[in-house]
Amino acid sequence: MKLTRFFYLYPIVTFVFCSSTVFAQSLQQVKTDSVFALVQRFFNAKQADSIYALGGDRFKKALSRESFRSIADQQLFPMNDIKGSSLISFVNNNVATYKLIFEAVTLQLQMGLDQNNKLDLFLFQPFTQVTDDKLTPVSTTNKMISAMDKEVEAVVRPYMQKAVTVGLSIGILKDGQITTYNYGETARGNKQLPTSNTIFEIGSITKTFTSVLLAYYVNEGKVKLTDPITKYLPDSVAKNPALKQVTLESLSNHTSGLARIPDNLEANATDALNPYKNYNKQLLFSYLKTCKLNSQPGERYDYSNLGMGVLGTILSHISGKTFEQMVADVIAKPLNMQGTAQYVSVAKQTNMANVYNATGNVTEAWDFDVLAPCGALRSSVNDLMIYAKANMIPASDKLGKAIELTHHITFNKDAKMGLAWHIILVDGIEYYFHNGGTYGSSSFLAFNSQKNLAVVILSNSAENTDLVGTELLKKLQL
Incomplete structure (x- = not known):
């Protein structure tokens, strides 16, 4: 099935949105999930206008109500109800990707909100299956001898074993001493660890x-x-x-x-x-x-x-x-x-x-x-x-x-x-x-x-x- 890409994300280069706490990402995700819950409800009720009303200025500028209604009626609603959904990822504290299970097809929906918590990105795509986390521990320069070595390993290892991660360099300045750690690869499959000078x-x-x-x-x-x-x-x-x-x-x-x-x-x-x-x-x-x-x-x-x-x-x-x-x-x-x-x-x-x-x-x-x-x-x-x-x-x-x-x-x-x-x-x-x-x-x-x-x-x-x-x-x- 051909899916129309009728709105896409304008680029951003930051994760930071509220600096009073580093847990702002979780708050933004809660907001995005709340809007998604409305999208799913309106989708299953075949209420195109209600979904459109969730859109922000950019969304509506890119697509008229009539055009959105036509896309929904001709391409989206014929898939019938969303029978199941789950969050796949939440990237840059802005872009959520949800897995959507329909009767005959599985898709993913990318969603992002503007500063007024209105839809700014609303893009259906074919579902991309993310492979399981790496089973073999990725290489590292961490010798895991000191207490700090072991603390770093405990924190970093879950990140590095994710399927989507490749390489990581860490620098720590503590009590006047600089220690560096490197994990993974500079390019997937090249078996070359990053160094502290890798760019x-x-x-x-x-x-x-x-x-x-x-x-x-x-x-x-x-x-x-x-x-x-x-x-x-x-x-x-x-x-x-x-x-x-x-x-x-x-x-x-x-x-x-x-x-x-x-x-x-x-x-x-x-x-x-x-x-x-x-x-x-x-x-x-x-x-x-x-x-x-x-x-x-x-x-x-x-x-x-x-x-x-x-x-x-x-x-x-x-x-x-x-x-x-x-x-x-x-x-x-x-x-x-x-x-x-x-x-x-x-x-x-x-x-x-x-x-x-x-x-x-x-x-x-x-x-x-x-x-x-x-x-x-x-x-x-x-x-x-x-x-x-x-x-x-x-x-x-x-x-x-x-x-x-x-x-x-x-x-x-x-x-x-x-x-x-x-x-x-x-x-x-x-x-x-x-x-x-x-x-x-x-x-x-x-x-x-x-x-x-x-x-x-x-x-x-x-x-x-x-x-x-x-x-x-x-x-x-x-």
Whole structure:
């Protein structure tokens, strides 16, 4: 049976939606499951209009009520009732995949909600059977000698034995000592363990680098956190009254009110597996000219890849450098982070892990244009441990002072924020935290200077690493 793909997910590069607790994913899943329960009830009652009413603005813009009703009547309802259903996965704290059992066929439904908990993704697909977890333990450099070795093994092993995971690198800074662990493979079947220098996509951890750049230029007197963004945008864009109260700080701490993703990104994506690749400055400015805000700037936390992209664009304009050049000059070179960059050199490409999607299939590493500051960097565990240590013990030089500024609390209502950093609680202990993800990778970074503890996790799978990271913090912070 041919299924019409009548709506699909607009891309995101983050797992974080509410930083007051790392268990926000469970809350979002509860909301998504609740909407799914309504979908299933209305589906079995053949109530197309009721399902359509669950849709958000993007959903309804992409598909009229009449078109949806026609698809439901001609393709969906003839399958008869949903006789059984189960959640297969919940990826990026946004996309739920449900297995649906009908009388004559088994399908899967991908569902995601917008910020108003309305349907934003609603896609029926042929059911993809995920294979059972690996029966043979994957290889590891963990010698399981020390107490910490054994704690890491206990937390990481269930993640690595999943069918969809491939490779993992972990770095732990505890009491001044750095220890690294590697599991699995850099590419499925190659029997090559990652090393602490293997390069991974780090996704939205990139945003913390972008905010260090902001803090650096603030300290240089080139910008102010309170500057309105219209001061640095072309006149044709700056005249949009919605942007007048958006500041550089609000871009960095996700209180700008800008949408998570510009609504002209999806329409201009030439590669569904590499959605940010061709989104350029012209498209960005075209969107900003007429965009509306979701909330009053400075009033509400609302995670925005778009906002961080705008911030990086402004900083590039001020510095006269590309995003990658700024990262290299301000952060990577001074810290000797040789494997951290937007683009992996030809010489280092063999050291980059392949990446695998939510079903465990190989996918593309992402490329970025103007939105690079929201998620384009690649790095290694060794480099991110250097970065974590530089955050825990900021130096007295220009870079150290910029890093220290990013830790200042700038928002503390529905989320507690520094500049890009989320301050989360893990068993009552506060950590500066960010994570990241693309269609084929997942990352985690958290640190607490007083506890002298930092954890970095890099995976070449879309399977979320947040639970692994927080469980390690719980065990190691004692």
